[in-house]
Amino acid sequence: MRHGLAFAALLLLPLASHAQTLHVAPGGTANGTCDASSPCTLQSAQARVRTLRAQGRNDITVQLQDGTYRLQQPLQFDASDSGSYGHSVRWQAAPGAHPVLSGSQLVQGTRNGVLWSFALPSNDAPSSIYIDGQRRWPSRTEACPHCVVDAKGLSKVPPAILHSLRVGSLAVMHERWRDFRCSVVALGRDRVDLAQPCWRNVTLDSVKNGWSVASPVGKYYAGVDWFENLAGDPSAPGGYTVDTAHHVLRYRPLPAEAAHAPSIELPVLEQLLVLNGTLKAPVHDLVFSGITFAGTEWRKPASADGYVPLQAGYLVDGNSRAALPDNGEGMTRIASAVAVEAGRDIVFDRDSFQHLAAAGIALAGGTHGAAVTNSRFTDIGGGGVFAGDTEGHPVDPASKTSDIVIADNHIDHVALAYRDNVAIMAGFVNGLVIAHNTISDLPYSGISVGWGWDYEGEAPVQSSIHIVANRIERVMLQLADGGAIYTQAQSTPGTSCVVRNVTDMRHSGEGNGIYLDEHSTYFDVERNVVLGAWISAWASWSGHLRITGNWTDDAGKPHNAGPTKVWSPNFTHLITLPAAALAVQQAAGARDHAIALGLPIHVNRMCPAP
Template sequence: MTVRAPSSWPWRPLAALLCAAALLPLASQAQTLHVAPGGSANGACDASSPCNLQAAQAKVRAWRAQGRNDITVQLQSGTYRLQQPLHFDPADSGTNGHPVRWQAAPGAHPVLSGARLVQGARDGALWRFALPSDDAPSSVYVDGRRRWPARTRACPHCVVDAKGLSNVPPAILHVLQVGSVAAMHARWRDFHCRVIALGTDRVDLAQPCWHNATLDSRGNGWAVASPVGKYYGGVDWFENLSGDPLEPGSYTVDATHRTLRYRPLPGETSRAPSIELPVLEQLLVLKGTLKAPVHDLVFSGITFAGTDWRRAASGDGYVSLQAGYLVDGPRQGGLPDDGEGMTRIISAVDVQAGRDIVFDRDSFHQLAAAGITLAGGTHGGAVTNSRFTDLGGGGVFTGDTEGHPADPASKTSDIVVADNRIDHVALAWRDNVAIMAGFVNGLAIAHNTITDLPYSGISVGWGWNYEGTAPVESSIHIVGNRIERVMLQLADGGAIYTQAQSTPGTSCVVRNLTDMRHSGEGNGIYLDEHSTYFDVERNVVLGSWVSAWASWSGHLRIVDNWTDNAGGPHNAGPTKVWSPNFTQLKTLPAAALAVQQAAGAREGRPESALPIRVPSLCPQP
């Protein structure tokens, strides 16, 4: 006789659930790994025995190979001093709808650092530090504040010749050495070339750096904005000097003895000597291929800090074309008119051939070069709710420099850069901008707050007027950003700068606030050269106006914007619509005040959902 339990017995649903749970595949069970700065390579990666980053990465790869999903790596507070960059490839990927998450533990503030904490000794009025190599660091940090190498005063009368500079004053020449660096600028371009020989009143500069700095193109006139052009105003400074530093807060390097000498500020003299010495150039590199992208990854709540970049000390030096894109290698036939073939400034975080990669609520600071790049055929990427400050280069780079690639899949697409705060960047490489995009199909730059820059705030497009008549970009949406105090050192730029021809009906600049009243020379919105098929609507432009000067730009709608400027058409052209706009305003109307109030980074915005797609059509103005 079989006895059946009544269906109302309480254990039966529980038993059924337990049985079902036992049968669930591992892929559906969320798993968390725990990481700590002092974690062991052999740790269990659990809360009681956290492991290090490399062990967690190995475990993620093993789990993913087994088909497990919903993996989270939690980083506890502290500084993770990397001996080499973290490299991610397709084996580190999540799966559709189930990204692998690398994130701060609740309430934690993890820092991925490429710097070493170096203890020093007092040497009279100076502090002395042993260096791991004879290379001079581009900057160091004392109490979290950047300290620059010692610099000379400007040399406005230094004369340019084929080998370098003559008419160098004796007082400057006295402190120079082989390995010093000359820094100068012309309009929108920045140049840094190493000294390779000293004469009685001159210095020779490294090649091909100096050759490329003075090189022209066939038709674009790059030499106009170069040391041989009419805008050359002399050398801004020399750095990497010999002897002891004279100015408090500066340092020099004795390469022979691998020693850094620092002259402390008055408030630092009573403290034990220590510096943060940046060593690594990069912190995190994600690299896939077009056929096998690295994909479905989220990095959240992490600070990236402590990089160095010694490009200026190389033979190539730093020769900018525009906005962090550089000329390198021997150039025999002149610079390309369209700017293709350039090298992008290095970034602490670099994503190449990625898909659906998210950086949310992260922090980028104390970096020698740029913050983050998403390029090289990356399709689906987001940088949101993050903070960028104290960077030598720009904040966010995306897009590519080839307008018509043989494989269309190699052109980056569907990138979101939203609700970030970016200020005090491009401190070393002055032509850089807060957000720079080359050729890209699908880009939303929305509600960022951008301030205090030597050059432009947002720059999109590439190629000037040398890319033919077919569109080279599409769906460029620049919406709701707040930009002020830009163009503080360089010229010929603006708060928002565009280039190149877009697919008709897809690209726009709407509802932004650009305030140039406390900025340098520049435009509120600058539709430069071959900017084509952009709608510019309902923007508040203060202290400046919209420029669309080139006769080869066109199909532009510049309407319903508010400005305190006279606001006249700038080269009207047969396909440019310049009215109605609201100009010469003493006070802003309610609609303009609403745009002004809403512009900039918003608090509490959600992380980007996957997959990341930018709509083809612009949001309503």
């Protein structure tokens, strides 16, 4: 086991003598024979895999040739698409190929004076488009710092802003660790009414702990950041508006684009790949390797529910709540391009997630054994990787996700639209390794694990949480009350740790290097390099925390000593790092040649040695 990682690192089993390879290509046909000379479609290959598996065939590989596969609907997998236990079905890039599963359409436009015009397939206003691989955002207004909040929406909206709005425009604002979007449903003389229940949930207060500070009715309210989905023509280069009545998008090109042929990539699908098993019939033994997932849309923020997060991409919907946050159960999660529900032994290795409207991948709903390794996440509207669930004590213990490995990934420039999201977000998980990831350039936290605050009682709600040897920098660039590594909730004693990570907050916004928030209990935090900030464990209801052997250039004072918190020895006020800290710094982050995980996937109960 390299670097003491607490999971099995077995090589994938070699292909048996009766192994079979199916070949697919963007130009493949439904009646192709799925061999190299007559490749078939993805859907035809999926049907062939099901037939072969029903015949008892094992060790099947679906090989994707180079090019872009434009999906008309998401690929849906269930138990019938599974491998056999110990013999995975592999969906992988052909040697030297870089296949892209895309949910976008290539749309050609026309010139209309200085503008480009594009016919849209529906009256939806896309949340972003792409030109030459670069994301373009809808036109925005200036900020409205003096907009006044009331029960129906916002008043004292300046005329210059009001005249650019229409029904369907979105009001965008953030408060502390939360980011909000509600659509305009009516315009008045100096005001806008905002969609319900979106606006009600935005301003909803909490039972306790003062969550109103993180809403527009709290003391940190600084107005509306901007409105988007505007009326009229775009005024600034690089922006667009949509005439929803006539299904026309108008784009004002940047000077360097003006001579180009008008064309855009228009994201349409909300998901690309869905693995949906059940607890009794899980989808299992699948490997996806060398594939790029790109080009998704997400329409929910324009709905009546809007976008109202509780924290980190988990959302408050509907009219059912009288106060927040309760225990955080019953929340919906931001959409993801790839979703795994009730999976067993699922691996994503050396894949790429980019140009996505919402999140990258989610492993949840009673998934037991899944890994995301050696992959790249960038240019994503929401979070990179989601794992686990928000129910602390489910009736069926099997519905709580377990044995998840997220390792050796590069994750940066995510949460571009939904700023409360993080690179890696885990709810309640029994057995989670987050190791050797390189994470940077985020509006909020880098890694967040746990849920429930102090609402889940005194019994453990998670176990074997191992956050090991990650490198995190340039985070907390827009929001507040977070950190490079953030934890919540009570773990099973003696099983969870934060060790050998490097968190560099010197070029970040205000935040903590490691933030053991609220009810974080039974974590060992050892031999981390924490620069430009320190470790916080402020809540009196957190405890049984061992915070020792860490290096920092900070003063390193205990935030809240508490009777069950060990805060020494640590190495503080450092001007230069000692050799042991430099060794931790050198080893942290994604490794270039990490070995892919084999099956089955199992997380060791105990933490690796610090």
